[in-house]
Amino acid sequence: MKFFSGFCLANEQELFAPYLIRSDFTVAGFSYGAIKALKCALSSTTRIDTLQLFSPAFFQDKDAKFKKLQTLSFSKNGEAYTQNFMQNIVYPSSFNMQPFFKQGSLEELHELLHYTWDEAALKALKERGINIEVYVGECDTIINAMAVKELFVPYATVYYFKRVGHILKD
Numbered sequence: 001m002k003f004f005s006g007f008c009l010a011n012e013q014e015l016f017a018p019y020l021i022r023s024d025f026t027v028a029g030f031s032y033g034a035i036k037a038l039k040c041a042l043s044s045t046t047r048i049d050t051l052q053l054f055s056p057a058f059f060q061d062k063d064a065k066f067k068k069l070q071t072l073s074f075s076k077n078g079e080a081y082t083q084n085f086m087q088n089i090v091y092p093s094s095f096n097m098q099p100f101f102k103q104g105s106l107e108e109l110h111e112l113l114h115y116t117w118d119e120a121a122l123k124a125l126k127e128r129g130i131n132i133e134v135y136v137g138e139c140d141t142i143i144n145a146m147a148v149k150e151l152f153v154p155y156a157t158v159y160y161f162k163r164v165g166h167i168l169k170d
Contacts, residue, residue, distance in 0.1 A: 001026040002040065004033030006089075007057070007112055008082055010102040015095075015167055019135060019159075021050050028052035031089075031142070031166065032104075032112040041130060042121055050131045053156075055140060055166045057112040061147045067113045074109050088141045089166040097167070122155035132156035137164035 001022050003013040012030060013020060020028060025047050029037030034056035041051045059067065074081040082104065086097055125132060134152045136145040138161060149158050164170050 001028060002037075004029035004036035004040070005100075005102070006031035006033050006055075007108055008085060008102060008104040009033075009097070009100045012097075012100040012167075015100075015169065016052075016054050016135075019052070019054070019133075019168075021052065023049065025049040026052060028054065029056075030054040032057045032108060035112060035115050038117075038121065038125075041125055048128075048130050050133060051125060053132070053134045053152075054168065055136055055143060056117070056134060056148060056152075057115065058117060058143045058148045058151070059113050060116050061144055062113075070113055071106070071110060074106055078103070078106075085142075090169070091141050091165045092139050092163070093165065093167070093169045095167060095169045117151055119151070119155070122152070126155050134158045135161070135168060137161045137166060137168050139163060139165045142166045 005012055016030065027037045027041050027048055034053040037051060037053060041048050090097055122132065132155055134156045136148050138145060149160055152158050161168055
């Protein structure tokens with residue numbers, strides 16, 4: 001299994017252990033890592049059976065003002081931005097994410113905010129026989145779970161968890 005970490009995180013795949021398919025033919029990613037996982041699957045020439053996307057970073061429903069404000073906030077005070085971000089990804093739980101913390105960069109933030117999920121790419125993966133699974137939480141304060149669900153339903157099995165947020169923990 002190949003796993004890609006989220007923004008400001010490293011080695012957090014254990015958070016998703018109940019859902020992860022541990023196989024040489026699985027590519028998975030959380031949040032920002034879901035973008036990397038999709039790119040990996042698209043460019044791979046080796047066998048992939050399953051692409052697992054946990055709370056995929058989805059901001060194409062946000063306007064340019066929102067994205068600019070996020071970027072400016074991070075640029076002005078990266079530490080405060082990151083602290084707030086870490087609180088938001090665990091909401092509504094009180095899970096300690098500190099063991100998984102790794103400072104993110106402005107370049108990574110820009111990429112995740114401006115990434116556009118391409119339906120043609122999702123369709124192409126589905127046509128290649130890759131099973132796409134998407135996991136989202138009802139109480140996610142980072143992404144709009146319903147917008148994610150709407151985008152992915154034609155191409156993936158979408159698991160929508162009640163009473164959990166971005167890290168899918170209660």
